[in-house]
Amino acid sequence: MSSKYAFQIEKLKTMYETPWALAAPAFRVFGNLYFVGNRDGASWLLDASGGPILFDTNYPTADALLIHSIWSLGFDPCKIQAIFHTHGHFDHFGATALIKGLSGATTYLSAADAAMLTERPELSCIPDSRNAYLTPLIPDIEVRDGDTFSFGGVTVSAKACPGHTPGAMSWFFPVTDGEHTYRAGLHGGAGLNTLCRDYREQHQVDWREDFLRSIDRMLEEPVDIFLGNHTGQNDALRKYERMKAGEGNPFLDPAAWPIFLESLREKYNQMIRDEEAGTDQI
Numbered sequence: 618m619s620s621k622y623a624f625q626i627e628k629l630k631t632m633y634e635t636p637w638a639l640a641a642p643a644f645r646v647f648g649n650l651y652f653v654g655n656r657d658g659a660s661w662l663l664d665a666s667g668g669p670i671l672f673d674t675n676y677p678t679a680d681a682l683l684i685h686s687i688w689s690l691g692f693d694p695c696k697i698q699a700i701f702h703t704h705g706h707f708d709h710f711g712a713t714a715l716i717k718g719l720s721g722a723t724t725y726l727s728a729a730d731a732a733m734l735t736e737r738p739e740l741s742c743i744p745d746s747r748n749a750y751l752t753p754l755i756p757d758i759e760v761r762d763g764d765t766f767s768f769g770g771v772t773v774s775a776k777a778c779p780g781h782t783p784g785a786m787s788w789f790f791p792v793t794d795g796e797h798t799y800r801a802g803l804h805g806g807a808g809l810n811t812l813c814r815d816y817r818e819q820h821q822v823d824w825r826e827d828f829l830r831s832i833d834r835m836l837e838e839p840v841d842i843f844l845g846n847h848t849g850q851n852d853a854l855r856k857y858e859r860m861k862a863g864e865g866n867p868f869l870d871p872a873a874w875p876i877f878l879e880s881l882r883e884k885y886n887q888m889i890r891d892e893e894a895g896t897d898q899i
């Protein structure tokens with residue numbers, strides 16, 4: 618018996634045995650923002666002066682998919698200038714060492730998750746991942762709540778979103794197409810796997826209050842283009858299909874961010890109800 622909210626290694630089987638089956642089309646979301654992720658993990662590319670900026674690099678076994686996606690959009694992975702990470706789990710920094718090796722990109726991770734990876738590397742989920750060769754990320758820049766980073770005309774803002782990990786960080790930045798500029802928001806970490814009873818007891822951590830507070834803090838942010846760090850969170854591939862079918866641009870939707878945050882609260886409440894009723898065990 619284990620919690621249905623816990624990390625499910627079986628779910629990662631495809632990623633390790635047939636990662637190519639997760640290939641997804643790379644595409645322009647809006648203006649200078651692109652999707653370069655796979656069917657499970659999201660990576661986003663923002664074109665900026667000085668070279669593209671990446672947000673999350675995904676699973677280590679999917680590194681070839683990421684490189685292919687970047688090339689297929691006409692960008693050069695050797696010219697990536699910065700890599701921002703939403704949090705310190707291996708499925709968000711898996712290809713960072715590779716991209717940094719190609720491009721020399723500066724890497725960014727919250728100070729809290731950098732400390733987590735140094736002091737408690739087992740919380741990176743690497744031991745669960747069968748990727749013994751992968752080592753925890755040591756970022757060039759340790760980010761704190763409220764930090765901003767400018768690249769030519771683009772400023773990327775950090776807002777702490779602790780809960781899923783102690784240093785989950787949401788990122789906000791303008792996306793521009795000609796005269797039109799919208800505000801994108803990338804959520805720092807939504808999974809309940811680190812908040813469920815099994816994980817808390819196994820690792821002796823408790824980030825539940827942080828998680829609930831972060832939902833309220835994120836609701837303060839106006840977001841025109843909601844981005845997730847897993848592809849299903851903002852239904853990215855289905856939105857792409859709708860866009861191709863001529864249904865306008867479904868990524869431009871100021872309601873999507875608050876709807877997602879409220880759905881997180883409801884999922885969390887359901888987990889608590891399940892744990893109290895004992896129906897969390899499978």
Ligand SMILES: [Zn+2]
Nearest residue numbers: 704706806808
């Ligand atoms: Zn995670």
